[in-house]
Amino acid sequence: MENIDLNKKRHSASHILAAAVQELFPDTKFGIGPAIENGFYYDLYTTHKFTPEDLKTLEDKMKEICKAKHPFVCKSISKQDALKYFKDRGEVFKTELIEELEDGQITTYTVGNFTDLCRGPHVEHSGQVNSFKLTHIAGAYWRGDEKRPQMQRIYGLCFNDKEELKNYIHQQEEAAKRDHRKLGVEQKLFTITEDVGPGLVLWQPRGGMLRKILEDWIRNENLARGYDMVYTPHIAHLHLWEKSGHANFYSENMFKPIEVDGQKYQLKPMNCPFHIAIYNAQLRSYRDLPLRLSELGTVYRYERSGVMHGLLRVRGFTQDDAHIFCTHDQIEKEIEDCFAFALHIFKTFGFEKYKVELSTWDEAHPEHYTGSADDWHRAQEALESVLKKNNIPFTSHAGEAAFYGPKIDIKLIDAIGRPWQLSTIQFDFNLPERFDLTYVAKEGRERPLMVHRAMLGSIERFLGILIEHYGGLFPLWLAPLQAKILTLTDAQLEAAQNLLAKMKQAGLRAELDASPEKLGAKIRTAHIEKVPYTLIIGAKEAETNTVTIRLRSGKNITVSQDELIKTMSEEANTRSLENLFK
Ligand SMILES: [Zn+2]
Ligand SMILES: [Zn+2]
Incomplete structure (x- = not known):
């Protein structure tokens, strides 16, 4: 039930967007404006090229329209009257859509000053649409046909309330940061x-x-x-898959068979x-x-x-x-x-x-x-x-x-x-x-x-x-690289190599960065690679068999090398979800 209502809101928001566009960009011709997952869009045709600034202006105009609580007024008219109405306004796209409809009554909906060809349903008045945001503009061919005019599609988000909208935007931003491809x-x-x-x-x-x-x-x-x-094995006689039935009911998901010695073999889908x-x-x-x-x-x-x-x-x-x-x-x-x-x-x-x-x-x-x-x-x-x-x-x-x-x-x-x-x-x-x-x-x-x-x-x-x-920050037991040892200067190379050998012996996965880069740059690289522990060996650490752990928070802790290995081993062996050094 809730979803039907939300779809109504989303679709109604597209009418409100169109009404705002008509007011601010009166030369625009209108395509279609459906509800989609999380929001809505409207396809628009105009010589004006919409900019991100326009989205802000349009959003303000939409808010005005919503505040005015304009009712969605439904009118049933004949196909002929509808054709005349939209033709007179030069609405070529709407006219095309009406021409394809069966003869008979057609419904239009008016909100504020904007009348659209539409079957509905909508919310009762524009005040019921109160949590939306225009997000971006994309190109889209009229009716998806590249031989037809190219329209500008304005996308928006629309939710039940401001909280839902805010949560969704936050989730999207977080998801982008955590994108596993990046x-x-x-x-x-x-x-x-x-x-x-x-x-x-x-x-x-x-x-x-x-x-x-x-x-x-x-x-x-x-x-x-x-x-x-x-x-x-990865392949088997095609007849195995015929016997299992996959060659019949699952064939769309299968690669084409390959021929070996005049017999057909199938790469396994299961x-x-x-x-x-x-x-x-x-x-x-x-x-x-x-x-x-x-x-x-x-x-x-x-x-x-x-x-x-x-x-x-x-x-x-x-x-x-x-x-x-x-x-x-x-x-x-x-x-x-x-x-x-x-x-x-x-x-x-x-x-x-x-x-x-x-x-x-x-x-x-x-x-x-x-x-x-x-x-x-x-x-x-x-x-x-x-x-x-x-x-x-x-x-x-x-x-x-x-x-x-x-x-x-x-x-x-x-x-x-x-x-x-x-x-x-x-x-x-x-x-x-x-x-x-x-x-x-x-x-x-x-x-x-x-x-x-x-x-x-x-x-x-x-x-x-x-x-x-x-977000790339694996628990220690899973992290492919658990620690990176960074030297301050070449003078610590031997001490760093000794620590690396000790860690490997203990079954820990560590690498040494002894490059001539500045320490700050090495720390940044380890940070981007999301290595759980960044370990610094300077002159003092080398001398005292200690190591300074540079935590992701920026905090430094100096511990003995034995303690480092003992604690890291414990953290990995218990599959702890949290770092023990913090
Ligand atoms: Zn509608
Ligand atoms: Zn199975």
Whole structure:
């Protein structure tokens, strides 16, 4: 309900913008002015070139119009009258739109002195639009056709109240500062080049280290939770994907097959059929279950060239994938363990809030789904009962499940309040059937249940989220470079090298900057690279086996080298989210 109202406000704001434009720039011809996510825009045609200063003037004029509380007056007129009205005013774009409408009554809305062709709905009066901001101007072809006139599109934000607007602007500013593509360059983490191709990530040594730390961690967590580790190839016979059904219902997301020795092979978009092949390679008994196969599996999915976005949307990525094969009796415990795993991940990385969504089938249309009603009910009950038992708030979405099974999605909320889809626990009634998965039960053969689960989603995406969540300031255990040792002059080179060797011996990741740059410049570089600890060795430190820690706050603390190593090791080993030196 709230969103419908907000859309009404946003769309009404576009009329108010048009009214302001008409008053201040009367030669303007008007295109269209819809509500969009977070605001609105209006397409305008005029020889005047709008400037950022104009936006300020227009915003003031809009405020005046809002203050006057002009009603939105609706009028129903014939197509002919509408054509005459807009033609007389030289509104060529509006005229074109009206000509395409069916014969009959047309509605116009007037706010203040501006009358627009519009279906509505709007707010009652302009005073109800009170929290907006014009943001920028962009070019847009009339009706998106580059052969048609180029319009100027003025964009604005619009929210329910000033607080919401302020929060949104603040979040945008924070997001820009934390943009992982920018930080990825500054911190020398990863590169994406035209030569290699869009959506294909190259990890620089520091990013490679970051990734290794995360991968080691998640592998160990899997092993500790009773998962087995498997490896599978990147390509397989196309017929595997035909058998799994992906070649049919998932083909839009797949790369084209490649031909090898006259046979077609498919680059994998998923790991599931491989894990199934591993399951099926042996006769399984109920004693083998639950079987949990995990893999950091690299998959390739086709994405249109325009939609790639840093690490968040790519064409090749590595899932922390796992498939659980189990009996009906075991499923609730398995789901519960997945959930506990997800919560452990959130806690480890310092995500305090999350949202859980349960997607179930549309009971009225069982024909849209595979699997029996009994399967669906039992699976949905298992998912729901785990959530309830653990007092986890969730929203239910009937009819949102994939055709092959219900699922739970867990979205985390990052440090600046943005939600990110992360973990998925997804039932599958389709693949066990297609690949005829069975196990020897106490009596006869039975079909196991199968659950796909990814905790981090993809390693690339998760690291992208982490970079933005931390704003590049990684906790010490994750930081690829934990400390940089800076010398004041060449006289401290030996002392600095000794400290570096001691730190490495202790398993700490440190580098020495012995360049001839001034100390101030070296500190700035370390600051941009967001190294957790900047360590300075001057004459006094070299003499006394101490080190001065230059904190990000600008504060200096001098400690013994032994204390430095002991405290840093403790901070890293406990995966502390805060620096112990502060
Ligand atoms: Zn309207
Ligand atoms: Zn899967």
